[in-house]
Amino acid sequence: MTAAAHPTNGLDETVHQRHRLGILTIAAEAESADFGYLRQALDLTAGNLSRHLTVLEDAGLVQVSKGYEGRRPRTWVKITAEGRAALTAEIAALTELVRRHDGAR
């Protein structure tokens, strides 16, 4: 087995972080996900979630749009095509890792 073929080489530093993977997973399930829902589902503080979103947005993996519903501010997170591709690649790499671990047992 060559190093290049190892599935860990398919892991992306930006995506391969537990909470950022969680954000992408939830965002991929919907047209857009609300900041409040992500915060609750991932059990994060608003500050931490904001930081993760900034990383993902800077990498072009999500789009963040802010607006108001009445007087209530709402932030919606939408996964981009690049984000979807990155998530798919990450899941594939993790699945391959699990398969190798299981095979080695």
Next chain:
Amino acid sequence: MTQHDAGANDPASGSFRDASRDGHEASQRGPAARNSEPDEPARLLSDLGRLRMQARSIRHAYWLPLVLFGLVIAASSPFYLATLPSPFGGVIWTGTGTFAAFSGMLSGNATGLTIYWLVTIGAGLYVTWLWYRRHGRRVGLMTPARGFVIAGVVVGVLVIVLPTLQVLPGDLVVRGTLPFLIIAATLWVLAWAERSRALLFVAAVFTGTALLASLYNVENIMYRLGWSASVRFSTLPNILLPALVLLISGGCAFVVQRRGRAAA
């Protein structure tokens, strides 16, 4: 790395909270090192799968379009009652509207039936779209419902145009139940948008009954089962069977989705 709020009731929070410390330590070593723990990728995949299913469950709201279109179909029944008994004991059906697919050759009120379907399907698509926007804002996850509306409009136009081009088999048009297939097409798109196997199953069953209602006199089946209606009501089984499929599945979906949200 992280500092967490309390979230003990959140099914996903435990695994994400517990794993965050490990993730912080591992993040100092890079992804390869992080996955050197044999069970870590498996646990991560499991947690992500749980998040995905939770989001999907909360997002599901298809009970309303099922019930809505079930009621729309059921309410169309009066248009399908036979009006003119023939001297030969059968029924003379009158009128083929401009949009033959919406009225077929069976209605005594072809214009009324055409208007009924155009208005109710259009309104139904719009109400469903509004419903999904409202539900999405409430739960914090938006469903891509635009495709559902677009599919309804596209299939609706096809249903209007194709009979005039005479490319559809006459049997499919003659009973005036082709609008059911517009609803069936939108349900397939909705099942894709909702990523719901249950709705996919409902769409398949409804498509089957819609085709049956368009191609066959369901009354014949009812007669064999011992139900004999007067000629005036002979077409009602063709209307009520697809309506019942939607109403029953919509009712079941309502209960399941309500329980699912309560559990989440």
